[in-house]
Structures are given as C-alpha cells and as structure tokens.
Amino acid sequence: MASDIGALSAAAAAAAIADGGLARDELFEHYRARAAADQLNAFTWVAEAEPGAVDGPLGGVPLAVKDLFCTEGIPSQAGSKILAGYCPPYTATAVANLEAAGAPLLGKTNQDEFAMGSSNENSAYGPVLNPWDHGRVPGGSSGGSAAAVAGGLAPWALGTDTGGSIRQPAALCGIVGLKPTYGAVSRYGMIAFASSLDSAGPLTRDVTDAALCYRHLVGRDSADATSVAFPEPIEIPSSERLDGVKLAVPTALVEGEGIEPGVRASFEAALETARGLGATIISCEIPSAPYALSAYYVIAPAEASSNLSRFDGVRYGLRVEQAHLDEMYTETRHDGFGAEVKRRILIGTYALSSGYYDAYYGRAQRVRTVVAQDLASIFEQADMIVTPTSPTVAFGLGERTADPLSMYLSDLFTIPMSLAGTPAISIPSGLSEGLPVGLQICGPAFSENRILSAAHALEQAIGFDGSVTWGSD
Amino acid sequence: MAGAELEPVIGLEIHVQLRTATKMFCGCALGFGEPPNTRTCPVCLGLPGALPVANAEAIHYGLMIGMALESELAPISTFHRKNYFYPDLPKGYQISQFDLPLCSGGKLGEVNIHRVHIEEDAAKLNHAGASGRIEGADSSIVDFNRGGTPLAEIVTEPELGSAEQAGEWLRLLRTTLRTLGVSDVNMEEGSLRCDANISLRPVGTDQLGTKTELKNMNSFRFIERGIRAEVDRQRAIIEAGETVTQETLHFDPKSESITSLRSKEEAHDYRYFPEPDLPPVMITGEMLARASAALPELPAARELRYIEALSLSPESARLFAWRAELADYFDAVCAADKSLDRQLAANWVTELQGRLGEEEAEDSKVTAAALAQLAAMVASSQINQGGAKQVLDQLVAAGGDPAAIVADQGLEAVGGADELAPIVAAALEANPELTERLRGGDMKPIGVIIGEVMKQTRGRADGKEVTALVREQLGLS
Numbered sequence: 001m002a003s004d005i006g007a008l009s010a011a012a013a014a015a016a017i018a019d020g021g022l023a024r025d026e027l028f029e030h031y032r033a034r035a036a037a038d039q040l041n042a043f044t045w046v047a048e049a050e051p052g053a054v055d056g057p058l059g060g061v062p063l064a065v066k067d068l069f070c071t072e073g074i075p076s077q078a079g080s081k082i083l084a085g086y087c088p089p090y091t092a093t094a095v096a097n098l099e100a101a102g103a104p105l106l107g108k109t110n111q112d113e114f115a116m117g118s119s120n121e122n123s124a125y126g127p128v129l130n131p132w133d134h135g136r137v138p139g140g141s142s143g144g145s146a147a148a149v150a151g152g153l154a155p156w157a158l159g160t161d162t163g164g165s166i167r168q169p170a171a172l173c174g175i176v177g178l179k180p181t182y183g184a185v186s187r188y189g190m191i192a193f194a195s196s197l198d199s200a201g202p203l204t205r206d207v208t209d210a211a212l213c214y215r216h217l218v219g220r221d222s223a224d225a226t227s228v229a230f231p232e233p234i235e236i237p238s239s240e241r242l243d244g245v246k247l248a249v250p251t252a253l254v255e256g257e258g259i260e261p262g263v264r265a266s267f268e269a270a271l272e273t274a275r276g277l278g279a280t281i282i283s284c285e286i287p288s289a290p291y292a293l294s295a296y297y298v299i300a301p302a303e304a305s306s307n308l309s310r311f312d313g314v315r316y317g318l319r320v321e322q323a324h325l326d327e328m329y330t331e332t333r334h335d336g337f338g339a340e341v342k343r344r345i346l347i348g349t350y351a352l353s354s355g356y357y358d359a360y361y362g363r364a365q366r367v368r369t370v371v372a373q374d375l376a377s378i379f380e381q382a383d384m385i386v387t388p389t390s391p392t393v394a395f396g397l398g399e400r401t402a403d404p405l406s407m408y409l410s411d412l413f414t415i416p417m418s419l420a421g422t423p424a425i426s427i428p429s430g431l432s433e434g435l436p437v438g439l440q441i442c443g444p445a446f447s448e449n450r451i452l453s454a455a456h457a458l459e460q461a462i463g464f465d466g467s468v469t470w471g472s473d
Numbered sequence: 474m475a476g477a478e479l480e481p482v483i484g485l486e487i488h489v490q491l492r493t494a495t496k497m498f499c500g501c502a503l504g505f506g507e508p509p510n511t512r513t514c515p516v517c518l519g520l521p522g523a524l525p526v527a528n529a530e531a532i533h534y535g536l537m538i539g540m541a542l543e544s545e546l547a548p549i550s551t552f553h554r555k556n557y558f559y560p561d562l563p564k565g566y567q568i569s570q571f572d573l574p575l576c577s578g579g580k581l582g583e584v585n586i587h588r589v590h591i592e593e594d595a596a597k598l599n600h601a602g603a604s605g606r607i608e609g610a611d612s613s614i615v616d617f618n619r620g621g622t623p624l625a626e627i628v629t630e631p632e633l634g635s636a637e638q639a640g641e642w643l644r645l646l647r648t649t650l651r652t653l654g655v656s657d658v659n660m661e662e663g664s665l666r667c668d669a670n671i672s673l674r675p676v677g678t679d680q681l682g683t684k685t686e687l688k689n690m691n692s693f694r695f696i697e698r699g700i701r702a703e704v705d706r707q708r709a710i711i712e713a714g715e716t717v718t719q720e721t722l723h724f725d726p727k728s729e730s731i732t733s734l735r736s737k738e739e740a741h742d743y744r745y746f747p748e749p750d751l752p753p754v755m756i757t758g759e760m761l762a763r764a765s766a767a768l769p770e771l772p773a774a775r776e777l778r779y780i781e782a783l784s785l786s787p788e789s790a791r792l793f794a795w796r797a798e799l800a801d802y803f804d805a806v807c808a809a810d811k812s813l814d815r816q817l818a819a820n821w822v823t824e825l826q827g828r829l830g831e832e833e834a835e836d837s838k839v840t841a842a843a844l845a846q847l848a849a850m851v852a853s854s855q856i857n858q859g860g861a862k863q864v865l866d867q868l869v870a871a872g873g874d875p876a877a878i879v880a881d882q883g884l885e886a887v888g889g890a891d892e893l894a895p896i897v898a899a900a901l902e903a904n905p906e907l908t909e910r911l912r913g914g915d916m917k918p919i920g921v922i923i924g925e926v927m928k929q930t931r932g933r934a935d936g937k938e939v940t941a942l943v944r945e946q947l948g949l950s
Contacts (some may be wrong), residue, residue, distance in 0.1 A: 068520070088520060088521065187524060226750060306746070310565050316521075357745075357746070
C-alpha cells in the first residue's frame, strides 16, 4: 500500500483507515517523512511522531497547520522573528476541533509574517517555493499550507484568509481553498492580523476534502464573541450538475487591466464548462470594487497596528534589552518585525490617528458597507459570483517584492468577499503556461453548502490533475 | 484677571472596580492579595490569538449604576480600543468605551453626571528602586492578577465648587455604589479611585479656565487635601499674572507637593476605534427589567423616608442617607429599642460618629444596642447629657454596657429638689457677691453657679434644672 498512500485524498485515506486497508501510523509516517524532508520550506515545525490516537470521523488523517494558529507547547511563530521559539500554553479552537475529530497535528507551515503578504516572501523563516516551479512563489499568506498540500507533504492543511490568503495560494498551487463566512469558524487562538476580516479554512486537494474538513471546523465558540453557529450541517457534496444555478460574472472587474490572457482564457473555459452543466451565466457589476482594495488596505492595517501592539517584548517573544522602557519597545519591534509588517503598522497607525480617523478608517468602513450591499444586491439576482481567484498565475520569486502595490493587486478579486464577510472557494480551473489557474466561487453568508456543491460539479467536469506535483519535490 | 475673586470648578472621574465573579473579558476569578500572576489566562495576559468575551454581569452592574444615577441607558453600546504602550497593559490597548457608552447623563445629589462607561483595569506594576516610579526604577515587575478587572468609569460634569463639596459628593457616590452592591468601594484597596479635573474662574462668570487633572488619589482625605493644594497652586499662578498650563498632575500626600506627570503636548493619541473582537452590546428589555428589579433603596429615597416616616430632621436624614453604613447603624439602634425617639437616637448616632472620625460606627466598640440603651437612659432622665457623653467616651474607648458603667461610676443624674436644692443653696452661699448680682436681676453670673453645681455633682446635674432652682431660691420667678 505504501507506494499508493500519497495518491489518496484525505477522504479516501480516512476511508481506507476505516476499512482496515491502511494503518494510521503508516499514513502519518508517510507524510511525516515527506514533511521532514521538505524541499519547499513549507514547514517550520514537523512532528517527530504521531501525537496519539484520537478516534474520530477524520480517521487519523494528519493535518498541517499554518503557523498563525497557536498550538500548545509547539512553536507558533506567525512567520515572525518577534515570536521566534514562542510556544503557546493553549491550542486554537479551530485546530483543537480538527484534532478532536481525529486529525493529528503533522506540522506547522510557513507563512507571510502575521499573514501580511501574497507571496510568502515576507516570512522571517524564508520564502516557500511553489511545487509547480521552484522559481516561483506559492502565493500567500498561507503559502506553506498550500505548497505542503500541493507538494504532497500533507494530505490537507489549515490556513487563514484575511484578504485572500487561503484562496490566492490555493489558486497558485493548483489546489482547493475555502474561505468561510466570517464568524463561522472560531478565531480563538489564531494570531490576529485584522480581526474583522480574519477567517480560518481548509486547503485541500479536492472539494470533497474541503467539505469534510470544514464540517468539523464550523461552530459557535464561547471564547470568540464574533463566532456564530452554522445554521445547517455541512454536507459532503455529490452534485455533478449546475442545472438552474445562476452564476454572475462581474464583467468590469474581470475584464480590467492586469489580468493575464492565460488566466482569462482559463476563466472563460470554466464558464463554458458551467454552461455545459446547466448553469446560467449573467453579467453583473460591483460598482464599489475599484474602492474595495483601498478600503481593505486601510482597515486591515488599522486593525493590525492595534493587534500587533502586544508584541512589546514584555511578556513573550523577542526582547531587545535596553536601559529604558521606550528604547526596549523601539528596539524590540525594530528588530522583531519585518519591513511589510512595519509598513502596515505605520499605515494603520496613521489611519487611526486623531484628525485622520474619519478621512481614512471611517471612510473605509463606509466603503466596506457599500461593498457588502453591492454583493447582496447581486445575490438577489444570482446564486453565486464567479471570478478568477488571482489575476495572474504564480509569479517569480523576488519579482514583486520591490513593489508593494503590485503585490497588493494579487488580492483584487478576493478582497470584496473579505470585506463583505461572505464565503468563497477557489478551485483549479486549468493551467496557463504550465501553471495552475484558480476559479473563485462565492455566495451569500452561510451558503457554503451551495458553494461546495457547485465547486464539486465544476471540479468533476474540469478534471484538473494536480497529482503531477504530489511527489515532485 | 488679577483682582477678581476666583472660584474653583471641579469635575471628578471615578473608577470603580465591579464586584463580579470573573474578570471583564475572561473567566479568571477576581483577586485581591493572591500570589502574583496566579489569576491569569491567555486572555488577560494578552497572549497571541486570545480573544475577549464581555462579562454580562458587569454590563448588568453598569445598568444598575446607570439607573441609580438617573442616566440615559444606551439601547446599543459598543466597546472601543484605547491604544497605548505600557507594561501594565498587555494587549497594547485597553478595551473601553468611546462614543456609545453604556450610560449618558444623569444626576446624583446636586451634581450632574456626564457619562458612565465600562472598561477593563490595568495590571499592577511594582517598581524596585528608590523612585517608586517606572522612570529611574532598577527594575519593574508586573502582576496581572488585577489586569482585566471590570471597571465602571463615572464622569461628573464640572460642577463641584470646593474640595469639601467634592469630598462630600464622593461619599454620596460611594454610598450609592455600596448600596447597589456592585463594588467593594474601598479606596485603600483601590476598588474606588478618583481623578479630579480642576480649574479656576472669576466668580460670576461661566467660562471654564485651563484645567489640570489630578490623578489617582486613594483616600477621601487625600482627595480634599489634593484639590485644596491644587486650587491654591492655580490661584497663586493666576494672581501672579501667569497662566495655568494644561497638564496631568500627581499629588503626594506625604509632602503635600504636586508634580507634573505629563503636559498637553505629551498627551497620548489613543487612536480609539471600535473593538472588532466584540459585537455591540444590545441592551434588551429583559436586561433592563433585571437591573431595575435588583435596585435596592437608594440614598435619595432613604433620605425622604427618614424625613417622612421617621420624622428625622432634614440634616440627620441627609447625613445618614449619604452615608449608608451610618444609616444602617442608625437603623440597628432604632431596631434595638423600638420605643426610642428617632431623632434622639439620630442625635446620639451623630454624637458617636463625631468621635470616630473615619472609622465606621459598626466597626467601633459601641454596639447599636448599647447606644440605644444610652439614649433611652437620657430620654428617661436617668442620666443627663453630660453624664451620657462621659459614658459614650468610655464605650468608644472600651465598649461595655452603659447601665453598668453608670452604676459603677455613679453617673446617675442628680435631680429633683430634694437632691439638688441643697447643692444649689451651698453654691449660692459660697458666692455672696454673685448671688447679690443675681438677686438684682443680672443673670450673667448664673454660669458660674451652674459650673459650681456641676463640679459638686461631677457633671450629673441638669443645667436647666439648676437655673430653675436658683430662681426659685432667690425668689426671681
């Protein structure tokens, strides 16, 4: 069986274990060995042994977890030097839920520092390589999680999405990534970037695995006041048709500048496939879309500037000893944070400053309300909105690091849903120049079952083969 | 401005620790005096990934305070983050309230309330080294047990006119909060802390002068002394033709000195913004009904009841109602002897409190039953005022039973013609000159005769009775 283990999806592996055809420790060791031999720099910590059997519906299928999640006694560094070696005394609810459902912790995955980035090049622990082309980025900020799954180093992984950080790396690595409805998954123990936007979700090989993982992630958590009970059970999707489903394409957005021809071609092909499955495609507009990116890059840094204040050298993490308190703060944060984190702290601090609040944070929040209204009015006419996930395929390492604005454009299609708090999934729609292209499908709040169902039908019809990278590192 | 008479304008900001079972945003039990950092968790230590959850009991207490202060209660109240760096603030921000506080406006006594909001307390810093402050300390250690304790911040309008008035009003507030049962209101232990905003203006104007903020005074005496010292300091500045600088000040009660903590230029920009980790608090009818049902009799109602039902003088009624512990003691005295005249009982409670100073009557050696007995002995003329005061002195010093003290020391009143007439006659005889003047209608020397009788009776005679006997024996009536 060993040679075939890597070919099994998480759901298939769980079924094989349940049937007795596969031993849990054999499965764990297969991935543990691959993760330990990681050539992608996807992992920042790998378990030395299976952490102990918890029987559950996830069947012992090992889980890679983005380093943004706190894991008790295990380094949780959020990609930052300021948390180097930090081992929290507790485990995040999302991780604990999956562990309790039977998914043992395989390792912690690399990421952009505090989830700020779209290429995974902002990690204090080095960039992650894209398993499709080691000269390219895996996307970010959940780049380690995406590369680990795509590279066959983990059967599935947990990531976080604030402006696209699950969907965009999933797209760039040719896998599935689900960003939930805001509040559906507890944020407790997830190191905060932008509290009103942060969400935790799965990165998986296929849509079925995403649904299987997600059904154990959702739920109200008394430790997270913004969490809500999911109104219905998450179903394992089986639909192969899209009859009666109305998909809306925000025409101006997807035909704008910056979208690569190969990405557009793959997107057009996916629309054709959807029509073939019985879907109706309509055109729509998100009038506020041109302002969404700007609003996001005010709100997220503003919240981050406050959330990151706790990294002050007093209680944990890096402390640069100084004679005076203010100097200790300054030097600790100077040495501990990377350039992109400092940039966002500065932007956010400015946006919240007395006299500028209304012009920046206040206005951005008003834009956010309009974006949510724009999406809601589209959902009155259509079941779902579809866009490419990213305007481009994976770009070269170092290609955009000198130009933050071009990096920010990576999230052009994913940010409106983040601002609106609505769920969205990215599935592979094909290849462009030999690199994966992602298709984003999003619906109104708590429509995850419908999104997963549509994604499943399209996935079956598209027949994307990601297996080429599963043993390729 | 020199020459015009100046009056102080004082506003108070009071922080009250709420006596909830757990902290404001986590499940840690509140503590006082436990070993450092034993009442902590990821939330109140500000660990990465931890999130706050608002304490419903603290909101309930906040609503009770708002109702007691006749505030307008917000239908929707939100938390904000107040951002600044300090080692006692583990998240780098305090969760507080900003534009939608739980309670707005209101009134207590004669003073209008500006607002009441809910927030979390900071941790406690201990500075090693000579300065006792963080600057110049050899090292500072943080105890997070206090961090996250629920606080209600009560802000008055700037309407208090003197240190004494501020002190008196603060006692009323303290009584109100204690009656509500929402706080221990112990200034020494820090469960009630007071800052004062102080400015001066010419009498008769209503424009506010430049104010200073006097921080964290932890006893009623310090507050009154601190405010007085700051008023004097500002008056001297203005009278010298100079201007007061807006700054935050520290009053050192030991040296009576006032030092600057920071000037307006150094003031923080707190970058308030809505706390994204906490949804708005919706105040439901159910929450209001529960708070309303939990309200006990408040000082204003108690004052009215004492006047109307017990026929106390307005002075006694207010004195007690504004000081719940004293009123409770008064109630206990009345309960110990239901036939006692209430005003007489009130007078003796007041007499007792005058001797106790800051100590509470219920904590003294004088039991309510003993005081009731003493008052009853006065009422039945078994003992006179002077004798009763002597007994009270002894009760305050050592406690005991008034009747036994009277019997032991022979303090019974000396009264009635049989007992007192010979003593009066002797006093007149011993002072022939004065007796002549009295006989001529000049009543001034009567005091000397009364004094003489008191001396002979060790104060056990009644002055009025002595006067009557003098008149009778000299044929003046």
